[in-house]
Amino acid sequence: MKTVITITLALTAWLVTAPLAQAEPTGLEIMQAVDNREDGDDLKQTMTQTLIDRNGNERVRHMVSFRKDYGKDKKMITFFTEPSNIRDTALLTFDYDDPDKDDDQWLYLPALKKVRRISAADRGDYFMGTDFTFEDMKQTPELDDYHWKLLGSETIAGQDCWKVEGTPVSDEVMQDLGYSRMVQYVRKDNDFTVRVDYWDRAGRELKHLKIEKLEKIQGIWSPLKIVMTNVQTNHRTVLEFADQQYNTGLKDRLFTQRMLKRGYRE
């Protein structure tokens, strides 16, 4: 009799836990998958950045940008094309994977005809007057900065997603990066983060990030429209990407100060 009970219990335990253990990755595993998602070795695309203030006033900038991977490091060059008073302004960035190494940045100002080095921003700083911080622009936040916890599954825009919560590992991280909590929604089919909600240091809801358009281009999932809304200030940033060309074998000399000065030619 005793054996029967033991076997039944063991069987029940196996029935309950086994499928879960097999199907459910941990929060960290999900985020690692996002981090390792394929994004091409290099990319050329055009970008439209629309800043919308709380009164609905828009400021639109157009640019062409190039990116090339060097292992885990990246080089990027961006040429502004519109509005006319900033045309030919260009930015060159060397982005290092090592969080302890500051990024290098140079800016060319055509009105001055000079290239200037600009200091690396802190990771929690805002990027180019947008509602994104430098950290928000990355594929994932630095994974070591947060404890990742799987909260469950949710359907976002008709897609089955993992709901993963990130909480800063220390008070210092929270102060530096500005968030006391974030929740990422990651599509189960392609490891793409389609929505992120952020909470500020005081625990108030701060920002919503939404990928509004996502397409597979040359076999690589590419965002076409991203909207970041600051729910406290009602300031919004819309980033639209087009004309993506992956893996065209961009030359190394494109990512130099000389090219910065020369400007973008079609």
Next chain:
Amino acid sequence: MERLFRQVVHHPWVILLLLVLMTVGLGSQLPKTTMETNIEEMLPKALDAYINKKRLEEDFNAADMVVIGILNETDPHGIYNPHTLKLVDELTNWLRTRKEFRTIGLSDLLSLSTIKDIRGTADGMEVELFMPSPPKDRTAIERLRQRLEDNGIYMGSIVSRDGKGTLIVVRPDPSYLGRYHEIHALLTKKLAEIEKRGGPEKLLVTGRPIIEGVFGIYMPQDMQRMQPLIIGLLVLLLALSFRNVRGVVLPLASVVLAEIWMVGTMAAAGVPFYTVTSMLPVLILAVGIAYAVHLVTHAQVDLGRHPDKQEALVTTMNGLWMPMLMTTLTTAAGFLSMLTSELVPMRWFGVFAAIGVSYAFIISFLLIPAAFALLPAPKRKDKPMAFGGYLDWMTRIVVHHPRRVLAAFGLAMLVSSYGLSQIDVDSSLVSEFRPSDPIRQADEILNARFAGTNTLDAMIDTGRQDGVLDPQILKGLIRMQQAAESDPLVGDSSSIAEFLAEMNKVMHAGEAAWKIPPEASDLAAQYLLLYSFSGAPDDFDAFITSDYRQAHLRIQLKNDSSHAATHLIHALQAKTGEWLGDAKVDYAGTAYTIHRFSDLVITGQIKSLVAALVLIFALCLWLFHNLWDAALAMLPVSMAVVVCYGVMGLVGLPLEIGTAITGAMALGIGVDFAIHYLYRYRYYEKQGHDYGAVVAEANQDTGRAILFNAVVVIGGFLVLLTAQLYPQVKLGALIAGSMAVCYLATCYLFPVLLARRED
């Protein structure tokens, strides 16, 4: 009317029930009472200062900021020591985690831990926090100090030039609007905790939200403290006069009911208490008691004369109906004349004071006869009336030394006229606190060390996109800043032009000669783009709109007196065209609000005085049917007003919101004395007495009533001297003084003039 009076004395229970029902009804509204401490809400909504302030908030994301001062006067290096810098960092991080504050952008939270340095280096530009973490050793600290001084933008505004103090400027969360007292309480508690740890730092807090928060704390405190004082005073005076229980309880019940009705009506109408109207409850108790006193006095006399209780009371009501109605009307007219003012609190003050005295009249007129009808008739006692000796002495002076009386008043008028010519106009929020108040002292200390806690905001609209980036406009902004800063009361000013000039310098290898705004519009646009690489999206929201069409120039002033603001505004307005061409310039900010507020105080003052004079004169004319008597009735109180303003001029007390309402108020309350006196004087005159006897008779009954009335009103207003809010204190003293003058003019000068007329 008489039929109504009979109903009252024959159905006293019905009357009492009605009064109870009304009191319960209006009393149930009391919990709805609210307060308004925002000075902009006191302005008419169509006024430019109000509209511009809203525009400043809309277009430039501006807000009134809380200012925390950290002073270190014991350390030889001032705030430049590890302990103080660590404290700044700790407080900044604490503010970031509190829901009471909004700390998103740089303009939301300014402190040594958040401000950024823009520095030129050989190969480029560095934008970084001055203090990413608090430095611990001497060299690092000295380097921080050097960098702050080299940069210069934050000298005076965030760190004091003498290095002994630093400020944290933080924006309250918008959801806390109207609840600033909670922010004040939170900060007071936090700062006390820090001080308890025993560091060498002295911590202070000020700023518009804090000042408004403290108003919100003081108002109910003042009301609660003054209530028992004034009631105690009334009990004492009533007991002295009537020497029986009903003589104390009934008048007191009448005015307390009137107070409940008035505040209940205010609450039901959704009208908040303002600093000025918070004295209404005290005012109604002091002014309204006169009705009940007259009724009790006459009822006791009539009950002694008539064997039938009900008939005696009807006689009392018949005899007092007209004069009481008249004095209610004149007092209400004085208050209602404040409706000519454009300032919201002044208007509500007039309306609810008029409603309050009307309630006091109605309640007294119903409650006291009804109560007497229920109570047994009082035992007749022939006690000597109080103050008989003084009243006889008064008669002797008036009858035998009329020249001395005239000379004394002539002299008073002469001195007052001189004082009147010296009167000054000045409004200030901070001076609404007593000089010893911690908030006023904190404001003074911080203004002495830093650029100033008050702002004048100029909004420049160029009318076209990117217009602000025009080199001419940028240059104009710099010249306007220079002109403003040449005023000794201006501590600092800032605009987008200043930041662009700083960036221009940095991009030219830090050469001081390049610290000028960029000379091409494109370059300015590129600098702003460049800055955006390290700034938050709303870093420059405060200074330029996102279409670069409008700019905001902020001027910091070291005090909030309207005097200083008016002077500066006029100086700037004269040059605007020269600096900024056809760009449209509008002003806002506390300094502008106070400047416009002060204008309105003066025009409102003049209009309400004229309105009160005309209204009250018309009422007197209606009552006396005689131009001369009507004019005469106005005389004592007019003199009181002249003396009141004369004294203000002599002692240097400026006209401002608190003191400005004294004139109309004094007119309305003080004219009652003259009406009662003249009424009685003519009454005895008609009975054929000679002058001396008429004066003696009038002095013994009306003179006594007026004396009581004057003592209560003066005492009531002196209770205001205990208030924490300074306007209350000043108003209390001025009205008390005016009433004293009015009393003297009525009882001494009046009969002398009446005698001259008879000659």
